[in-house]
Amino acid sequence: MRASIDEVMHRHMAVTIFFGLGTGVIFAFLPTFAESLGVHTLALFYTGYAGAAMAVRIFGGRLIDTQGRHAVIVPSMFVQAAATALLASVGLHALGPGAAPLPVLPLLVVAGVMAGGSHGFLYPGLAALVTDETPAARRGSVVGLFSAVFLVGNAGGAFVFGFVTHAIGYGYMWAILTALMLAGAGVSLRLTPAPSVDDSTDDVDAEYTDAQARVRRIAVNSKEPS
Template sequence: MTTSPHVRTPAAELPSARPPLVTRPLLLRFVTVVGASASLFLLLSVVPLYATASGGDAGLATGALMLATVCGELATPRLVARFGYRWALAAGLVLLGAPALFVTAWGGMGWIVAVCCLRGLGFALTVVAGGALTASLIPAERRGEGLALAGVVSGVPSLIALPLGVWLADRYGFLPVSVAGGLLALAAVSVVPGIPGREPCPAKESAAGAEGRIGGGLRDGGLVRPAAVFTVTALGAGILVTFLPLAVPAAASGVVAAALFVQPAAATAARWFAGRLGDRRGPGRLVLPGLLLSAAGLLLTAATGSTAAVLCGVAVFGVGFGVAQNATLSLMYARVSAAGYGTVSALWNVGYDAGMGAGAVGFGALAALTGYPAAFALTAAAMLLPLRLARRP
């Protein structure tokens, strides 16, 4: 018996429409992303400049910020489990913004370090609690695309705020910039109550067990493998930001400025592409290409005397780094329940910050022995060590 062409297919058999990605709660969350990112990057180079102008150590200011950030990221999952995403996010924005208002109140290095430590803890809360909150607001079948969009939203303010802060400080002084940086984070607190979020539930947290704790995450190979690969790619990011201005001949300062724009721009675009592709074919398939492109880009950059090689190298690295960012984070979220989102966010962000810091410190020691071109080439080769992990993340 044949079926009439006019018979309708039951609604249950029709392919379901993709759930909406950009919702009001996600837009409110993006307001907090922009506030935190703009506040951090507006002062990221300005505070070290202020420390130097006050007779202090610029490196100590940045080091205190990054150390406090990593420590805060390790502690945040427990705070989230106890108090909830929204409380942690709001507290992070306050800690990021309020101390910035008073960074120029005293000029001593002790005061500057204290402000940087408080802001580092605040930023840790915003990225870990906020990252987990973002993941909870994105449909699972569109997670890669949603995380890519979140990356774009946080990346654009950083591209603008970093050079803008230095320009404003040079033109108007340190105080207006510090006040602006503080107010950007504090203003974002107002939207947090409108964001739906998972509130703490002791019974559920107890049942979640190790999945909701950072120690349990470190014992989970399904989380550690992609996190380790991403940490290695982050080494290259820390190296480029710190040493490219020193490695490229002084006469080519314009090349450095262009390169430091091309790399994050390429990473942002690649992160978006990887998110869409990962939703269709699985993020695990993109981890290896991300690692290989990152290493290849750093190898090309070894030709520091060639403008074309430097620009091409940072572009290739940016693409690989953006792919690795999205693929590893999407894969890690896919391997846990909602109770583990905070742990995933913490592990991934610790890998990011620790990788950048270790890359800068280690590369400096290596370059002192070999010179910059050889150090770039050797680091690119060393980035291939987790090749086995990247093949089966």
């Protein structure tokens, strides 16, 4: 139990909470938010979200290994914040009296692509970071704990922001969420960058080359006449 508490106190778990919070609020409140703006189906939003999440994992998933976890997690946190900022802009614009109509559905689709793309990088990137920093004997339990922390963010966001939305409306709710997402992105800036796999491989190759060179020198010296 104490070991699990210690794991939760790590900075990458705090980033996971923020990530889960943003994802949970988007999925919980976007349908009713869109309905309030006259959009009656979100098929394109969910298609954009899922398509972006799959695309970045298929075509960009290697970046998590080659560039390092930190290099992928930090930009993705800011992209998630940008997605909620776009939703906040749409919601706040709708509050203005006599405001010119916006192309709401295309903007929601753009927000979905941004949120989905960030999700596609963040979940495997954070899971890999958790694995990197956990002893092999405890990796299974700690990855399970990581998943639980993400779901706590999901559920907590949906619960708390229901009261927030009821009290102040969608526009200000998305604005508050954006501020929290930026705070989470700020926390991600303080994650310790882990060496990429390619860097580690280069180090191993360099050591191997040095060892070969030493063996050659020994062989040459042994052949020289005394």
